[in-house]
Amino acid sequence: xxxxxxxxxxxVQPVGSPLSxxxxxxxxxxxxxxxxRQAAGRGLQLxxxxxxxxxxxxxxxxxxxxxxxxxxxxILSSKKLLLSDSGFYLCAWSRTGPSYGYxxxxxxxxxxx
Amino acid sequence: AxxxxxxxxxxxxxxxxxxxxxxxxxxxxxxxxxxxVQHPNKGLQLLLKYTSAATLVKGINGFEAEFKxxxxxxxLTKPSAHMSDAAEYFCVVRSNQAGTALIFGKGxxxxxxx
Numbered sequence: 001x002x003x004x005x006x007x008x009x010x011x012v013q014p015v016g017s018p019l020s021x022x023x024x025x026x027x028x029x030x031x032x033x034x035x036x037r038q039a040a041g042r043g044l045q046l047x048x049x050x051x052x053x054x055x056x057x058x059x060x061x062x063x064x065x066x067x068x069x070x071x072x073x074x075i076l077s078s079k080k081l082l083l084s085d086s087g088f089y090l091c092a093w094s095r096t097g098p099s100y101g102y103x104x105x106x107x108x109x110x111x112x113x
Numbered sequence: 114a115x116x117x118x119x120x121x122x123x124x125x126x127x128x129x130x131x132x133x134x135x136x137x138x139x140x141x142x143x144x145x146x147x148x149x150v151q152h153p154n155k156g157l158q159l160l161l162k163y164t165s166a167a168t169l170v171k172g173i174n175g176f177e178a179e180f181k182x183x184x185x186x187x188x189l190t191k192p193s194a195h196m197s198d199a200a201e202y203f204c205v206v207r208s209n210q211a212g213t214a215l216i217f218g219k220g221x222x223x224x225x226x227x
Contacts, residue, residue: 046215
């Protein structure tokens with residue numbers, strides 16, 4: 001069976017510090033991978049998605065970047081965090097095809113102070 | 114273009130009474146529709162999905178939803194609420210056009226009182 005791992009679960013970082021959130025998927029190959037951010041009362045915002053190694057699509061221009069160095073690894077990064085980067089970050093994977101839903105990781109609660 | 118509107122930001126029910134969470138969608142192409150549930154500080158769990166088969170879709174934990182194309186709606190229902198149903202619920206649309214991602218509604222918080 002497929003599983004998705006996301007870490008850390010919580011993170012408190014000062015403004016201006018770097019960020020690295022990691023997500024890995026097991027039990028499948030060539031998954032589509034996604035990073036979403038959830039802010040209070042604003043639903044989920046798609047940040048990045050990837051259909052293959054090294055292929056990253058950005059949905060929202062901002063302070064963040066994503067990389068996919070391996071087939072089942074997806075990393076969300078920032079060189080300098082802003083207060084507005086605080087939120088709940090969710091990684092997800094899906095198979096290719098419009099009828100497939102996503103399987104989400106357990107999320108990372110990021111607080112920038 | 115796709116969008117989804119959850120008509121209520123907060124719904125309160127008593128335990129044992131029916132639940133109705135409303136969702137309307139807009140999609141240029143034939144859509145796939147989903148409902149996800151999120152308990153506090155947890156990831157999202159798929160409740161059910163519609164992918165152009167039967168218009169009445171049954172999901173986990175007794176939930177079901179009906180796809181009504183004429184009304185562009187995909188409302189989530191449950192005959193009898195349980196305390197454990199208290200959570201946030203997201204209606205989600207995905208166009209059948211290749212390369213599109215899921216688009217989430219802003220969520221409906223369901224409260225269940227005893």
